Amino acid sequence: MEKSNGLRVIMFPLPLQGCLNPMIQLAKILHSRGFSITVIHTRFNAPKASSHPLFTFLEIPDGLSEAEEKNPDVNLTITLLNQRCVSPFRDTLTKLLQPADSETEGAKERITCLIDDTQWIFTQSLAKSLNLPRLVVSASNVSFFLGHFSIPQLRPLTYLPLQDSEKDDPVEEFPPLRKKDIYRLLDGESETLDALLNLIYKTTKASSGLIFVSCSEELDHDALIQARQDFQVPIFAIGPSHNRFTASSTSLLAPDETCIPWLDKQEDKSVIYVSFGSVATIKESELLEVAWGLRNSEQPFLWVVRVGAVVGAEWIEAIPEELMERLKEKGKVVKWAPQQDVLKHRAIGGYLSHNGWNSTAESISEGVPMICLPFVWDQMLNARFVCEKWMVGLHLENRIERNEIDRAIRCLLLEAEGEAIRERMKLLKEKVGASLEENGSAYRSLEDLVDQIKSF
Template sequence: MEKSNGLQVILFPLPLQGCINPMIQLAKILHSRGFSITVIHTCFNAPRASSHPFFKLLQIPDGLSEIETRSHDVNLMLTLLNERCESPFRDCLTKLLQAPDSETERKKQMISCLIHDSGWTFTEPLAKSLNLPRLVLNATKASFFRGHFALPQLHRERHLPLQDSEQEDPVREFPPLRKKDVYRLLDEESEVLDAYLNRIYDATKSSSGLIFMSCEELDQESLTQTRQDFQIPVFAIGPSHTRFPASSSSLLAPDETCIPWLDKQEDRSVIYVSFGSLVTISESELLEIAWGLSNSDQPFLWVVRVGMVNGIKWIEAIPEEVMEMLNKNGKIVKWAPQQEVLKHQAIGGYLTHNGWNSTVESVCEGVPMICLPFIWDQFLNARFVCDIWRVGLHLENRIERNEIEGTIRILFLEAKGEVIRERIELLKEKVGTSVKQNGSAYQCLESLVDHIFHLSSN
């Protein structure tokens, strides 16, 4: 850490793994620039204080029942969190801004700004009433953030059923998605989402700035359009995990035994399989993936979270004879140290759900992807990987053993796979340059730090 600059930044992440990681990474970056860090967080998915000894962590009640915390309906959970956290957050923030009378003014000056996840929509009037500058961090690709405000309109205009001839048609309002992607996306949503998106839009537009964990090399057109649309400072500070790893903010304990196992494998021979912290699959899908991995004859490292498979605890549904085949060529773990895994020389491909953090981590390590998106921004990220950057292969929701086996063989054994590897090496180099001195993300980070200083002086 640089010498303290006397300024404090308050951060407020959403309690989802994909949102916690970038917020904690941002906290580490700002701390390294001399800012003191206070993280306000919910009881649900609370970060471990022992992992962040240099931060002040303040917990607020979130009002979620045990049943609600197990819900797979993310939109419902976010709606409930925004309803139930408003009052506790107000109390916590007000206490932070208040101090014994003799120190009140000094304390107020020390707190430079609030940075909250874009999913928190109740913060705008509260920060305004406290005269506290407010910045927004969005954990998705800028293209998705800008495009997803078209969903209410697309929801109103959707006409069922979608004809086969229309499946591949592009969606003008939300490129590079295809109609079949939007239909899968909208099938999960409701009018609750439409109102929620409108609140996100308004809260972001009235903020003092918008932060993305992306860079011009990955998002140039959308970043330019976002700046025009919102008329606020936009900071694309790049893949922050390259500056500080996210392992200390993981909500699940990684199985470190996978690294010695990878050490024994040949270079670029292993397919890494992980669907992140939210995706759930059926028992039949688990079996199809198992057969596909086994039949590919390619070494694999497969992450299956406890509770990821609907109706069963872990992998007990896989028949004993199939497990015997799997154990010959692969390793199954409940969670993995993903950044360390993707850096490993044995990894030659990544069968992924295409969450934004995972997608960027894969690009930064030059690991080509096999894309199997399930929810939310994953559909758009997969299209960029396969159709725009052309550094991966798309399963198109075909969770079928022959499709999985065949796609793995293409990536590892055929000329098409080698071309994909060459492309992702070039993209890796471009993105890596962005975070180096005078790169686009480096300059955006410098601008963000200057902006926070400026906010504190107003």
């Protein structure tokens, strides 16, 4: 930990688990490099201030009603937050920037910049008017970040029925997605998204720099070059920050700590970990297919079913008692897991994943091969990277069916194909690990970021 450098960074995370984790982890990194940290946050999904006693937390009202907080349409939530946080955020930031009275602690510090999410579209013009440099964090990988700006252009494609013969055709504007992925990605997304994307593009271009929490130099090199050309702002690919600090302190739900002692009792690389992240939902019928798939595979499993993840149900009560008894013989079902510690555990042999970017990066960092079951948004692209570019996983192609799940688990844990996937994953893990070591690309990029923040 470096001593205080007299500079303060203001951070404003988007209140979604997948965005909060990298932002707070970045705050921890910067704090360890001598920066003081102020986190401005919404009331909705507020981070736990008591877990970070060295940061200053300032809550702003976000105007979301209880019903709006529960709405599963994430893009709508983001749009509403962008409308309703404008004045409370402006008031809080303006107050922070007022010259401090010379008697107070703050007088010795200079606020150097604002770091927030690319999806906070109202903050760029505000920061500019206050003469405060703004850096933005993208919680996706570079290929998705670049490709998602082509959505308005691709939308008309989905007005026509998709022919079987063209399902697997590549989509040039959004590689490596296939046509069928675009249909799923846009399913239920209204045209209001297009205006949001247009503003994300413009405000990112006007920002003072773009941060990816990924080893993009190694994992997504061509897209990184393209992004540098398109945006013409400094781009930092600092690596997945959980390698430096774990995310458990940023978890919005309480992790079930009995997972680890349970894993301690299992054989090496024998357990399949199942989790679909903090947002994805499934139907009761799909819950049952996963349950039967796990049971029939006869492999040990650790399965996270979030409260609220099964549409119309409390939790897992749809699983008949008899099946539940059989599931308990081999596995454990929890409501939330300490995922990073789980993936690190020697007993984990594979991860049946929704392929959120954080989860995908965490799995690669621990060398855990995946079975991919993406639901929405960038999950679709991450799954294509896992299975087709890096070849470190098996794709279920949206078949939430017991036989498919059973077959994929056995293949990954017991068969030669699974062994080959595991070997490739080992190499990928080493590549990512080297990037984070001294003089690796992510290491250097983080140094550049720290220098940039000091130079503002």
